[in-house]
Amino acid sequence: xxxxxxxxxxxxxxxxxxxxxxxxxxxxxxxxxxxxxxxxxxxxxxxxxxxxxxxxxxxxxxxxxxxxxxxxxxxxxxxxxxxxxxxxxxxxxxxxxxxxxxxxxxxxxxxxxxxxxxxxxxxxxxxxxxxxxxxxxxxxxxxxxxxxxxxxxxxxxxxxxxxxxxxxxxxxxxxxxxxxxxxxxxxxxxxxxxxxxx
Amino acid sequence: xxxxxxxxxxxxxxxxxxxxxxxxxxxxxxxxxxxxxxxxxxxxxxxxxxxxxxxxxxxxxxxxxxxxxxxxxxxxxxxxxxxxxxxxxxxxxxxxxxxxxxxxxxxxxxxxxxxxxxxxxxxxxxxxxxxxxxxxxxxxxxxxxxxxxxxxxxxxxxxxxxxxxxxxxxxxxxxxxxxxxxxxxxxxxxxxxxxxxx
Numbered sequence: 001x002x003x004x005x006x007x008x009x010x011x012x013x014x015x016x017x018x019x020x021x022x023x024x025x026x027x028x029x030x031x032x033x034x035x036x037x038x039x040x041x042x043x044x045x046x047x048x049x050x051x052x053x054x055x056x057x058x059x060x061x062x063x064x065x066x067x068x069x070x071x072x073x074x075x076x077x078x079x080x081x082x083x084x085x086x087x088x089x090x091x092x093x094x095x096x097x098x099x100x101x102x103x104x105x106x107x108x109x110x111x112x113x114x115x116x117x118x119x120x121x122x123x124x125x126x127x128x129x130x131x132x133x134x135x136x137x138x139x140x141x142x143x144x145x146x147x148x149x150x151x152x153x154x155x156x157x158x159x160x161x162x163x164x165x166x167x168x169x170x171x172x173x174x175x176x177x178x179x180x181x182x183x184x185x186x187x188x189x190x191x192x193x194x195x196x197x198x
Numbered sequence: 199x200x201x202x203x204x205x206x207x208x209x210x211x212x213x214x215x216x217x218x219x220x221x222x223x224x225x226x227x228x229x230x231x232x233x234x235x236x237x238x239x240x241x242x243x244x245x246x247x248x249x250x251x252x253x254x255x256x257x258x259x260x261x262x263x264x265x266x267x268x269x270x271x272x273x274x275x276x277x278x279x280x281x282x283x284x285x286x287x288x289x290x291x292x293x294x295x296x297x298x299x300x301x302x303x304x305x306x307x308x309x310x311x312x313x314x315x316x317x318x319x320x321x322x323x324x325x326x327x328x329x330x331x332x333x334x335x336x337x338x339x340x341x342x343x344x345x346x347x348x349x350x351x352x353x354x355x356x357x358x359x360x361x362x363x364x365x366x367x368x369x370x371x372x373x374x375x376x377x378x379x380x381x382x383x384x385x386x387x388x389x390x391x392x393x394x395x396x
Contacts, residue, residue, distance in 0.1 A: 004261060006248045006251040010244040010248040017226045017230075019222065027217075027287070033249075043211040043214060044243075044245035047241055048242050050208040051242075054231050063201070089225070
């Protein structure tokens, strides 16, 4: 027996979520239709609302509903420090450490030539421009300590090498292969504290 | 820094999905907004479409877009057999065996007094009515072999005890290809108990 078409379509659509395979997608669809119509409606509305409202901050790239994100718009942040992270999730965990009061640049990815993600895709032209604006004194590289994150950090530090800004890398207090998103704030705070010249 | 409100709302909404905690929800939201706007749009549409179209089959309870589901509407199925399953997912795996040509009754749950799920919630009044319609000759109980599934099977078999229909339970035993060494002793004990002529 086949599922009704609209149910099959929902199951297929749920598979666009990362980490959701055919079995989970089916379980999710059944759950929503059987027990949580309100949740399903709220999710549909939430998706449409976010799609309509969320855009990238004109200055740092992170998600925002305004022209500029809260951090970039703040006058309390130190404009001489620029921290480079891969994703908004990484920016969020950096903020959770409460150990950093500078600005951010969110790459929205990492260098990954095999996936067709080169310097242009992670907006390095804009990063270069930002770092050379005369205000920024130090660029802190806080990409992940994965192979691609390290390669990205290396590439960026080469790129900024002769631009007259100090380029540092957060300390390898993180486990090798570890990702910012999954580390505790204390370790991350320490890594930030022990940043070293790149 | 806080996420923009519509992003936070989307993350909250994603948590209505079973098995999705705060971290996964955030990862899903970022993924959709960063890399898969089409997928997000399709998911929102899929949810709304399914919510609008999917209802329960008037006869067997499973999900359908019509008044009656494909199985119940088919004239090729044996109307004297009625298989009782917990969910549409269970119905689907039963169909995948291609070993059953009767009808179904989908409980849409299992007895679970602690969760407030009693006989009424799993539509046992309708099952009783269906089993007593004079057409059904055998009711096959195919609820799960969990504590709750077993209790449900037991309850249903008591309920139908004097209604003049044969009530059977799918066999418990070793899986096909299963090895004695790797099966739990409860299953093995049951397989021994339910041994049949070779």
